[in-house]
Amino acid sequence: MSGLGLRRVPSQSRREHVAEILREAITSGQLAPGARLIELDIAAELGTSRAPVREALRQLEQEGLIVSYPYRGSEVLGVSQDEVEQVLVPIRITIERFAFAKALPRLTEDDLRTLQALADEMERAAIEGSAERLADADIRFHELVIVRSEQRHCLQMWRTIQPRVRAYFRRDAPGHQDPAAVAKQHHQLLDVIRSGDEAAVLQSVERHIHTHLGPGREPA
Amino acid sequence: MSGLGLRRVPSQSRREHVAEILREAITSGQLAPGARLIELDIAAELGTSRAPVREALRQLEQEGLIVSYPYRGSEVLGVSQDEVEQVLVPIRITIERFAFAKALPRLTEDDLRTLQALADEMERAAIEGSAERLADADIRFHELVIVRSEQRHCLQMWRTIQPRVRAYFRRDAPGHQDPAAVAKQHHQLLDVIRSGDEAAVLQSVERHIHTHLGPGREPA
DNA sequence: CGACAGCCGATTGTCGACAGTCGTCTAGCT
DNA sequence: AGCTAGACGACTGTCGACAATCGGCTGTCG
Numbered sequence: 001m002s003g004l005g006l007r008r009v010p011s012q013s014r015r016e017h018v019a020e021i022l023r024e025a026i027t028s029g030q031l032a033p034g035a036r037l038i039e040l041d042i043a044a045e046l047g048t049s050r051a052p053v054r055e056a057l058r059q060l061e062q063e064g065l066i067v068s069y070p071y072r073g074s075e076v077l078g079v080s081q082d083e084v085e086q087v088l089v090p091i092r093i094t095i096e097r098f099a100f101a102k103a104l105p106r107l108t109e110d111d112l113r114t115l116q117a118l119a120d121e122m123e124r125a126a127i128e129g130s131a132e133r134l135a136d137a138d139i140r141f142h143e144l145v146i147v148r149s150e151q152r153h154c155l156q157m158w159r160t161i162q163p164r165v166r167a168y169f170r171r172d173a174p175g176h177q178d179p180a181a182v183a184k185q186h187h188q189l190l191d192v193i194r195s196g197d198e199a200a201v202l203q204s205v206e207r208h209i210h211t212h213l214g215p216g217r218e219p220a
Numbered sequence: 221m222s223g224l225g226l227r228r229v230p231s232q233s234r235r236e237h238v239a240e241i242l243r244e245a246i247t248s249g250q251l252a253p254g255a256r257l258i259e260l261d262i263a264a265e266l267g268t269s270r271a272p273v274r275e276a277l278r279q280l281e282q283e284g285l286i287v288s289y290p291y292r293g294s295e296v297l298g299v300s301q302d303e304v305e306q307v308l309v310p311i312r313i314t315i316e317r318f319a320f321a322k323a324l325p326r327l328t329e330d331d332l333r334t335l336q337a338l339a340d341e342m343e344r345a346a347i348e349g350s351a352e353r354l355a356d357a358d359i360r361f362h363e364l365v366i367v368r369s370e371q372r373h374c375l376q377m378w379r380t381i382q383p384r385v386r387a388y389f390r391r392d393a394p395g396h397q398d399p400a401a402v403a404k405q406h407h408q409l410l411d412v413i414r415s416g417d418e419a420a421v422l423q424s425v426e427r428h429i430h431t432h433l434g435p436g437r438e439p440a
Numbered sequence: 441c442g443a444c445a446g447c448c449g450a451t452t453g454t455c456g457a458c459a460g461t462c463g464t465c466t467a468g469c470t
Numbered sequence: 471a472g473c474t475a476g477a478c479g480a481c482t483g484t485c486g487a488c489a490a491t492c493g494g495c496t497g498t499c500g
């Protein structure tokens with residue numbers, strides 16, 4: 001365990017920061033499934049005490065990225081294709097269907113502009129071949145809508161599911177998605193949202209997630 | 221905040237114990253939505269330090285039973301009918317469909333006997349009008365199957381969803397379910413499981429959860 | 441009378457120390 | 471050599487103390 005990046009946080013919500021760093025390390029594959037996580041080491045590495053680290057680990061455990069055995073530490077988990085396709089994706093669809101429906105009447109012009117900007121960013125990232133930036137914009141696109149739905153639990157569950165989905169595509173199925181198609185789909189989805197037709201949006205979201213995360217197509 | 225029951229734990233996994241007590245207090249309605257939760261008070265009440273209490277609160281937050289505002293404490297949340305029907309129930313169905321399918325070939329004779337015993341217990345509880353015992357047996361029935369599926373994440377997500385569903389039916393929609401029907405449905409479900417016909421089981425699970433938790437019928 | 445800076449109490453966030461638990465390694469016995 | 475009791479090391483679990491933050495209260499000044 002060395003070099004997770006970043007040291008000392010100025011002094012503000014270290015817990016969250018620790019969680020972010022570890023999550024990034026895990027979803028990126030820098031910490032592979034099976035790797036052991038030792039509170040003291042992580043704390044030292046990040047220049048904090050064990051308390052924030054413990055809380056971050058519990059968070060990651062809830063997200064299904066790690067397991068922890070009492071008195072014996074934690075380890076990074078893998079994600080199976082079965083699980084992603086049969087559980088995580090359907091759950092995401094359920095959550096997003098509900099959240100998009102709730103969000104639709106609440107989206108402001110400003111929100112739409114932000115979504116547009118994110119879709120554009122995806123397009124640029126796709127062209128430049130930056131899977132990183134593509135995925136980031138993708139996540140922020142969906143998250144913005146879910147935030148606007150003002151459904152606390154939905155946001156929370158989404159944040160619980162999403163890291164595992166991302167870990168799967170980054171670690172276990174890289175190049176699974178066609179970047180250009182992803183960007184294009186978001187533009188289309190945005191158009192449907194602009195139309196304001198709720199039924200169409202829900203259908204679009206579902207199709208979007210399915211083709212986006214669904215069972216294998218060939219890499220581009 | 222007084223009288224959540226139970227004091228001092230001998231000395232073993234206090235965190236879990238704290239979480240259980242609080243979860244029970246919340247789902248039972250003893251702690252109503254809006255109630256404030258103060259770490260120090262809870263710790264004193266239960267005779268521990270704040271550390272286990274903090275972790276329990278984080279757990280409950282993940283389960284969506286409470287929210288916590290940085291530096292300003294936590295409060296008990298309510299659950300809306302919309303959310304239960306449109307999000308929690310569909311997610312439960314997704315999880316259980318997958319878990320039942322995986323569990324089916326792994327269920328031993330012994331497991332079936334246990335399930336039978338739980339269904340019988342539900343029947344007795346229904347007759348005696350004990351909603352408590354009915355719900356407990358119900359939960360253990362489903363949880364046993366999910367445990368046998370050996371899908372770690374499924375079990376975990378199920379445990380994340382389930383307390384909120386239970387809180388809803390205990391606090392906000394008591395008498396919503398027909399006890400006799402619940403018991404009967406589990407017996408039927410068990411029969412289908414015994415038949416070993418996977419497709420039939422999945423269909424049965426779905427119908428079961430829908431009628432069991434679905435949109436309103438009249439109380440018995 | 442009202443706005444506003446600064447203080448105060450309540451409560452969480454973080455820390456360092458110590459207690460408890462588990463797996464392993466070892467020494468002594470047979 | 472094989473086996474078991476106990477010691478050891480590596481961690482996590484828990485604790486009590488202290489730091490940081492927030493919202494409300496207060497006193498001052500215009």
